[in-house]
Amino acid sequence: MIQKKHPLVEYLEKIRDRDDRATMAKLRRGLGKRMGTPDMYPYVVNFLPKSLWMQEHCFLVAALFALHPERAPLGRNMGAVFKVIQRLDPTDSIEKRFIRLLNADSDDMGYHLKQAVSLAKSKGVTIDYHRLIADLTNWNHEDRFVQLAWAKEYWKEQQETTHNETQEGDQA
Numbered sequence: 001m002i003q004k005k006h007p008l009v010e011y012l013e014k015i016r017d018r019d020d021r022a023t024m025a026k027l028r029r030g031l032g033k034r035m036g037t038p039d040m041y042p043y044v045v046n047f048l049p050k051s052l053w054m055q056e057h058c059f060l061v062a063a064l065f066a067l068h069p070e071r072a073p074l075g076r077n078m079g080a081v082f083k084v085i086q087r088l089d090p091t092d093s094i095e096k097r098f099i100r101l102l103n104a105d106s107d108d109m110g111y112h113l114k115q116a117v118s119l120a121k122s123k124g125v126t127i128d129y130h131r132l133i134a135d136l137t138n139w140n141h142e143d144r145f146v147q148l149a150w151a152k153e154y155w156k157e158q159q160e161t162t163h164n165e166t167q168e169g170d171q172a
Helices: 007-017 021-028 041-047 052-067 078-088 092-103 109-123 129-137 145-171
Strands: none
Touching: 007 021, 007 041, 007 052, 007 129, 021 041, 021 052, 041 052, 052 109, 052 129, 078 092, 078 109, 078 145, 092 109, 092 145, 129 145
């Protein structure tokens, strides 16, 4: 799958690359606030789509980026992020957090994503914000294909292991 880079995220990456700490602090102040804060406007408003719902996601992604701006491989969805975290910290609480994220509606996404990004930061796991903003665009789709893609990525290896164990058991 060829992934398009999002112009807002490209702009945020330039801010990160020039080590503009003051701007990153202004962007972080928008965490937990719908439609960000006025401090964020100079950096975000030029990238806002017409949809009010997507405008909220642009502010959210900008604030999350400022919280954990490390470079990430393109294409990694949040299922892959949680999979890496689970390998680093194999506890039941990681899977429970991931399931809560999958169940979140668009009104609760800010809270759950802030928790997820904070957890990823604490474990040194990077986030692909280009992918995240694209996924948020389709979060409310009736087919839930974003949630399914995240779930497939998270449980993929577990399913392969279970399948192989089942086949080995059948041969015994």
